[in-house]
Amino acid sequence: MVDLDPKFLDYLRWTFSRHLTFHECRRAYWFDYVATYDREVDSHLKNKIWKLKDLTSKRFLAGSLVHNAIAEFLSNLSKGREMTENELHDHLLQNIERYRRTARDTLAEYFNGLASEQTYFDRVRTEGTEQLSMFLRVMWPPLSRLGYTQHEKPERFEIDDIPVTVKIDLVSKSPDGRIFVIDWKTGGDDERYQSDLQIGVYALWAAWKFGVDPTTVVTDLYYLRSGKTVSKHLTSREFDGIRQTVAAEYQEFKKATSKDANPPSPAPDRCLGCKFATVCEAADLTGAR
Numbered sequence: 001m002v003d004l005d006p007k008f009l010d011y012l013r014w015t016f017s018r019h020l021t022f023h024e025c026r027r028a029y030w031f032d033y034v035a036t037y038d039r040e041v042d043s044h045l046k047n048k049i050w051k052l053k054d055l056t057s058k059r060f061l062a063g064s065l066v067h068n069a070i071a072e073f074l075s076n077l078s079k080g081r082e083m084t085e086n087e088l089h090d091h092l093l094q095n096i097e098r099y100r101r102t103a104r105d106t107l108a109e110y111f112n113g114l115a116s117e118q119t120y121f122d123r124v125r126t127e128g129t130e131q132l133s134m135f136l137r138v139m140w141p142p143l144s145r146l147g148y149t150q151h152e153k154p155e156r157f158e159i160d161d162i163p164v165t166v167k168i169d170l171v172s173k174s175p176d177g178r179i180f181v182i183d184w185k186t187g188g189d190d191e192r193y194q195s196d197l198q199i200g201v202y203a204l205w206a207a208w209k210f211g212v213d214p215t216t217v218v219t220d221l222y223y224l225r226s227g228k229t230v231s232k233h234l235t236s237r238e239f240d241g242i243r244q245t246v247a248a249e250y251q252e253f254k255k256a257t258s259k260d261a262n263p264p265s266p267a268p269d270r271c272l273g274c275k276f277a278t279v280c281e282a283a284d285l286t287g288a289r
């Protein structure tokens with residue numbers, strides 16, 4: 001029986017990122033979401049884990065900086081000011097430069113021993129600026145005709161009494177009252193990347209927030225690399241499946257609290273980019289050599 005701080009249950013919520021970590025490596029999940037509530041974990045390790053949580057992975061950096069730049073664009077827009085393409089690029093480039101200078105302390109791969117590579121940051125710059133230009137020139141003009149509602153705002157709600165938190169890239173409303181839930185995708189257009197679970201939970205939030213049927217919420221994935229837009233139309237039956245998945249996973253989160261119940265899944269690429277590799281006994285860091 002794990003001696004857990006009661007705050008674990010107070011703060012327990014289903015989130016899409018928790019779902020992803022849970023299915024990628026259970027030990028990483030334990031470090032990220034449970035260990036700091038376990039009263040038997042010594043305080044020295046807990047302090048280390050808190051610091052490691054701030055690391056990010058090369059896998060996610062480019063996407064997260066592009067998301068940040070678009071969020072900045074939307075924040076300015078909500079105050080009546082439209083950023084130019086150059087300003088959008090500058091926002092991205094300044095953040096990339098900040099990460100390039102501090103890579104050993106901020107990016108998991110370099111923190112875990114990978115030698116610095118200038119080519120990586122060159123690629124993030126090239127791809128990031130291309131994606132922001134795609135956003136501003138191709139995707140934003142039709143989107144700007146919808147009414148802006150909110151962006152990147154953490155929202156809490158419940159799905160059948162299960163607490164859930166979402167943070168949606170952009171929510172808009174058309175003049176005829178339809179709700180649009182928009183998610184920027186910075187990876188490829190492959191099917192695996194198109195998560196019905198993520199966008200379905202977003203639609204359930206929109207249905208709760210605006211008092212509409214979830215099947216009427218327009219859920220759009222905007223692929224910033226190719227300029228492609230994919231609209232997902234989920235049925236009532238699919239929403240039922242999403243509700244069941246969220247409820248079942250939440251029960252698993254409640255049960256799987258011991259370190260042993262969350263075994264490691266080492267793999268060279270995964271461990272090299274893992275925030276917790278320096279405290280994980282099973283870490284496979286052969287990728288750093």
Ligand code: SF4
Nearest residue numbers: 025028264271274280
């Ligand atoms: S280092 Fe590897 S095995 Fe350990 S938690 Fe991270 S991903 Fe899992």
